[in-house]
Amino acid sequence: MAMERLVLLIFLCYLSPRFAADAYDPVDPLGNITIIWDFLGIDTTSTVMVSIHNYQLYRHIERPGWRLGWTWAGHEIIGDVTGAETTEQGNCSGVHFDPRKPPHCCDKRPVMVDLPPGVPYDKQVANCCRGGVLSSLTQSNSTATAAFQMYVNNFERDGGNADGVPVKPTNFSIGVPGYTCSNATQVPATRSKVGPQRHVQVLLTWQITCSYSQFRDGPSPSCCVSLSSFYNNTIVGCPQCSCGCPRSPSAPQCLSDDEQSKIQALRDGDGDDPPAPVIRCTEHMCPIRVHWHVKQNYREYWRVKASITNYDVVSNYSDWNLVVRHPNLGNLTQLFSFNYQPLIQYGTINDTAMFWGIVNYNDMLLQDGNVQSEMILKKDPSEFTFSGGWAFPRRVYFNGHECAMPSPDQYPSLPNAAWDVRVSAVQRWLVTGSCLLLLSMFLVV
Numbered sequence: 047m048a049m050e051r052l053v054l055l056i057f058l059c060y061l062s063p064r065f066a067a068d069a070y071d072p073v074d075p076l077g078n079i080t081i082i083w084d085f086l087g088i089d090t091t092s093t094v095m096v097s098i099h100n101y102q103l104y105r106h107i108e109r110p111g112w113r114l115g116w117t118w119a120g121h122e123i124i125g126d127v128t129g130a131e132t133t134e135q136g137n138c139s140g141v142h143f144d145p146r147k148p149p150h151c152c153d154k155r156p157v158m159v160d161l162p163p164g165v166p167y168d169k170q171v172a173n174c175c176r177g178g179v180l181s182s183l184t185q186s187n188s189t190a191t192a193a194f195q196m197y198v199n200n201f202e203r204d205g206g207n208a209d210g211v212p213v214k215p216t217n218f219s220i221g222v223p224g225y226t227c228s229n230a231t232q233v234p235a236t237r238s239k240v241g242p243q244r245h246v247q248v249l250l251t252w253q254i255t256c257s258y259s260q261f262r263d264g265p266s267p268s269c270c271v272s273l274s275s276f277y278n279n280t281i282v283g284c285p286q287c288s289c290g291c292p293r294s295p296s297a298p299q300c301l302s303d304d305e306q307s308k309i310q311a312l313r314d315g316d317g318d319d320p321p322a323p324v325i326r327c328t329e330h331m332c333p334i335r336v337h338w339h340v341k342q343n344y345r346e347y348w349r350v351k352a353s354i355t356n357y358d359v360v361s362n363y364s365d366w367n368l369v370v371r372h373p374n375l376g377n378l379t380q381l382f383s384f385n386y387q388p389l390i391q392y393g394t395i396n397d398t399a400m401f402w403g404i405v406n407y408n409d410m411l412l413q414d415g416n417v418q419s420e421m422i423l424k425k426d427p428s429e430f431t432f433s434g435g436w437a438f439p440r441r442v443y444f445n446g447h448e449c450a451m452p453s454p455d456q457y458p459s460l461p462n463a464a465w466d467v468r469v470s471a472v473q474r475w476l477v478t479g480s481c482l483l484l485l486s487m488f489l490v491v
């Protein structure tokens with residue numbers, strides 16, 4: 047019994063609330079989005095190649111895509127851009143320009159957006175024009191970068207120094223919830239690849255780093271987890287109101303099963319803009335549910351079935367990904383119908399796996415649809431057990447968002463006496479308290 051309690055303690059330590067709400071992500075500690083401004087020419091008109099690199103292992107930027115904003119320090123205006131465009135032209139009336147070629151943007155705070163795929167060739171630069179979508183590094187490193195080139199007129203500049211070096215803009219933003227960006231810092235300039243065969247010398251390089259924090263993204267999850275097992279016929283559903291409460295004023299819009307005609311109308315709606323999400327009404331009100339089923343027990347292996355259900359009746363999730371933490375994932379032996387890569391591999395820690403769809407098979411999670419896979423894990427006799435909820439995942443993230451998990455005292459338990467401890471809420475608090483105590487002792491020592 048002592049062993050079981052220890053398993054439980056470690057397990058609850060894992061599950062207890064996040065201690066820190068800062069940008070540090072234990073699953074991807076180096077993950078960030080880096081923006082580079084490479085100056086290819088510096089004069090009254092500067093030519094700047096801007097590139098955006100997603101260095102995150104599992105987070106990607108989905109539609110409607112990035113919207114890069116900054117505030118000019120002086121009176122700079124953007125004469126022209128290729129590979130992107132600003133959302134506003136702004137007020138150019140105080141600026142002298144050739145009437146045949148008005149400036150692209152005179153705003154103090156321009157907001158640059160990507161062009162859609164398929165624009166004419168003369169409007170493109172390498173790595174542009176993907177509608178603002180950036181893949182995660184793991185899923186596709188070749189589409190994890192975006193770029194555009196702009197011509198900045200700083201002839202009315204105040205504050206630029208004698209060499210013509212522009213003053214750094216401030217207040218950078220990538221326009222995606224959860225991200226904050228640093229100020230620009232100057233880094234050593236190198237070469238820039240401007241074509242398949244050509245590099246040019248860069249005169250000056252600025253770098254801006256943007257990082258993600260779940261906390262800044264908002265406290266409400268967008269996915270939830272449900273659990274079941276072969277050894278207990280209870281299906282533990284997502285916690286009620288995981289993503290909002292049905293019929294509460296703040297809840298997202300939802301449709302019940304008898305409103306099929308409305309669903310069809312929504313789908314037939316205007317085709318251009320990505321439709322606003324409309325989900326089916328459920329007790330959890332999440333657009334995404336991840337189900338983990340402990341399916342079978344073999345002598346040396348065990349089998350899990352994982353499925354992801356999309357409750358959104360109008361939107362598809364292309365290039366979805368799922369990240370799962372479980373101590374046995376380092377011994378994943380066989381996986382069916384998903385792609386897979388382990389994420390954290392420091393020393394003996396190898397408990398985090400990223401899964402994503404196979405191209406043209408299940409990389410698109412359709413409206414109202416689901417994707418599923420089974421996996422076979424090799425038992426590590428020193429820690430394997432079906433008791434104490436050990437067989438269930440510790441953390442689950444869908445498209446980089448952490449999912450709401452059921453409370454551990456509801457997990458399907460082994461029948462009869464194998465594990466009899468009923469964990470009350472009070473006990474959970476006590477355990478969390480002792481975790482904190484242990485943690486603080488570590489910090490003191």
Ligand SMILES: *[C@@H]1O[C@H](CO)[C@@H](O)[C@H](O)[C@H]1NC(C)=O
Nearest residue numbers: 075076077078079080101255
């Ligand atoms: C950003 O990511 C790159 C690539 O992983 C890494 O080299 C760099 O140290 C990261 N920067 C920060 C500020 O975390």
Ligand SMILES: *[C@@H]1O[C@H](CO)[C@@H](O)[C@H](O)[C@H]1NC(C)=O
Nearest residue numbers: 136137138139140141142152
């Ligand atoms: C545009 O800027 C000029 C001077 O820079 C100003 O006189 C004018 O009122 C501005 N127009 C608008 C619509 O803000």
Ligand SMILES: *[C@@H]1O[C@H](CO)[C@@H](O)[C@H](O)[C@H]1NC(C)=O
Nearest residue numbers: 183184185186187188189190
């Ligand atoms: C991108 O992925 C390919 C193959 O998956 C690999 O060969 C290449 O080194 C990767 N590039 C970077 C910059 O990680």
Ligand SMILES: *[C@@H]1O[C@H](CO)[C@@H](O)[C@H](O)[C@H]1NC(C)=O
Nearest residue numbers: 115116117155216217218219
């Ligand atoms: C900084 O950017 C935010 C938008 O990201 C904007 O609302 C705010 O006004 C900007 N601040 C300054 C001083 O430009």
Ligand SMILES: *[C@@H]1O[C@H](CO)[C@@H](O)[C@H](O)[C@H]1NC(C)=O
Nearest residue numbers: 215216217226227228229230
């Ligand atoms: C960026 O610089 C401005 C002043 O130059 C400063 O007020 C601000 O705090 C800095 N922001 C960050 C994120 O360092």
Ligand SMILES: *[C@@H]1O[C@H](CO)[C@@H](O)[C@H](O)[C@H]1NC(C)=O
Nearest residue numbers: 320321360361362410412413
């Ligand atoms: C989602 O995919 C289905 C099937 O490919 C397609 O008919 C539908 O138009 C897509 N919906 C959106 C919003 O892209």
Ligand SMILES: *[C@@H]1O[C@H](CO)[C@@H](O)[C@H](O)[C@H]1NC(C)=O
Nearest residue numbers: 375376377378379388391396
């Ligand atoms: C982590 O687990 C995966 C899956 O079993 C394996 O391929 C990989 O080699 C392991 N890495 C380490 C460092 O043990």
Ligand SMILES: *[C@@H]1O[C@H](CO)[C@@H](O)[C@H](O)[C@H]1NC(C)=O
Nearest residue numbers: 376377394396424425426427
């Ligand atoms: C499970 O994987 C770990 C490393 O991830 C390895 O040390 C251990 O030997 C493996 N156990 C079995 C039973 O293969």
Ligand SMILES: *[C@@H]1O[C@H](CO)[C@@H](O)[C@H](O)[C@H]1NC(C)=O
Nearest residue numbers: 278280456457458459460461
């Ligand atoms: C199945 O698990 C539930 C939740 O832990 C528990 O209440 C129930 O008694 C279990 N059923 C059996 C047959 O053990």
